[in-house]
Amino acid sequence: MAQSSASAAPSEPLDRAAVIAWRNALFVIFALCGLGLASWVARVPAVRDALGVSLEQMGVLIFGIAAGSIVGLLASSHVIARFGTRTTMTWLLLGAGIGLSVAGLGATFGPSFAVIxxxxxxxxxxxxxxxxxxxxxxxxNERLLGRATMPIFHAFFSFGTIVGAALGALAEFLDLPIAVHMIAISVLIVVAVLVAVRSLRSEHLVADGEEPIPVDDHSKTWRGRLSIWRDPRTILIGLIILGMAFAEGSANDWLGLAMVDGHGVSNATGAVVFGVFVTAMTVGRLLGVRLLDRFGRVPVLRGSAALAAVGLLIVIFGPTPGVAIVGSVLWGLGSALGFPVGMSAAADDPRTAAARVSAVATIGYFAFLVGPPLIGFLAEQVGILNSLLVVLVLVAVSGIVSYAAREPRATETKPAEPRPAGSRGPVA
Known part of the structure; x- marks a missing residue:
């Protein structure tokens, strides 16, 4: 099943039906990643109770996912160069199911901190x-469709987290053992992956009957793929993603607590406000594709950064909880498009897509590693609401460097047009 980047897959029929099936398969893949993560997060309190450990020790335990993610991100371009995205997704999602099952077993039998x-x-x-x-x-797939689709892919990740959280709540209500819950989710992931990957296509394909996209020489070696870090555009796109990932991640970690401690609402209301933020971000991803198609990446990214900044300012300085809730909506809408659009920009050149996406994703995930402890430290010094000003600074940086995500000139001068079913070339 291995596929080398140096010898791309042969041409395959790529009519409208094939491209749409590929897109739908990716919807499933994105949703499954969200489902797996949220399923575990929903049972974290039960895991803490089973282990009987402190919050500090739970922080170390949860760090296992973040640390593993960074290792995976750094290795990803080399793995994809060797095997291709289709094979990588197939085997790695099967491995994710195994990891989830092992963690569930460790939380149920023993329980064992090391196994978890x-x-x-x-x-x-x-x-x-x-x-x-x-x-x-x-x-x-987005290039073949000829329109912005990446935000919708990421919206399906959000859908997966919603389903995972709901199933986690149901498992808690039924007092389902963590091992049984995690194994059931893992089986669901495995079955869905084996069905979905049948519709995936090679990332090297460009259109029906055309030659596969070649991979430039520097992408054929480990040293060559790492050289993408020396490209200024890589760093600038990484900063776009860093700022917006920080905006998203800080809300995930701190918005509920900021509403409780900063605006005096109840714990339940704080949880509801977080739900409002997540819903706003999902809606922003679904509706943002129309804005991207009409105005392009740079204006939309600048507008998104401005919207997120206004939302943050309202949450931080809003005089009443009701006003702060309005701010959380704007914060969520503004945070919606930065990460997926940055990923699209990083993959503009298909010859270096895996290396650049790996690099900018690593920069973005740095926000998820550093963000929680940084805001926690600042909150101890200046208060939870004022600590969010650091997020505002990074969002501003993201907006300033958004020009780096500009579409390639070929896209600007000759936009893709819808093609009828069964036609050759890009599909709308």
Missing amino acids: FAGLALFGICTGMTDVAMNVSGAA
Whole structure:
């Protein structure tokens, strides 16, 4: 099943039906990643109770996913260059299911801190590599569709997290053992993956009957793929993703607590406000594709950064909880498009897509590693609401460097047009 980047897959029929089936398969892949992560997160309190450990120790345990993800992201371009995105997603999602099952077993039998950590690290490594592979594949599919689709892919990740959280709540209500829950989710992931990958296509394909996209020489070696880090555009796109990932991640970690401690609402209301943020971000991803198609990446990214900044300012300085909730909506809408659009921009050149997406994703995930402790430290010094000003600074940086995500000149001068079913070339 291995596929080398040096010898891309042969041409395959790529009519409208094939491209749409590929897109739908990626919807499933993105949703499954969200489902797996949220399923585990929903049971974290139960895991803490089973282990009987402190919050500090739980922080170390949860770090297993983040650490594994960074390892996976750094290795992803080399794995994809050797095997291709389709094979990478297939095997790595199977590995993610195994990691999830191991963590569930460790939380139920023993329980064992070490076994849980090992399972979460494996889950993180596999999902980190899958993250890059599915974004590279999604960018290739997006080029063939001839319109912005990446935000919708990421919206399906959000849908997966919603379903995972709901199933986790149901498992808690039924007092389902963590091992049974995680194994059931893993089986669901495995079955869905084996069905979905049948519709995936090689990221090297460009259109029906055309030659596969070649891979330039520097992408054929480890040293060559790492050289993508010396490209200023890689760093600038990484900063776009870093700022928006920080905006998204800080809300995930701190918005509920900021509403409780900063605006005096109840714990339940804080949870509802977080739900409002997630819903706004999902809606922003679904509706944002029309804005991207009409105005292009740079104006939309600048507008998104401005919207997120206004939302943050309202949450931080809003006089009442009701006003702060309005701010959380704007914050969510503004945070919606930065990460997926940055991924699209990183994959503009299909010859270096895997290496660049891996690099910018690593920069973006740095926000998820550093963000929680940084804001926590600042919150101890200046208060939870004022600590969010650091997010505002990074969002501003993201907006300033958004020009780096500009579409390639070929896209600007000759936009893709819809093609009828069965025609050759890009599909609308």
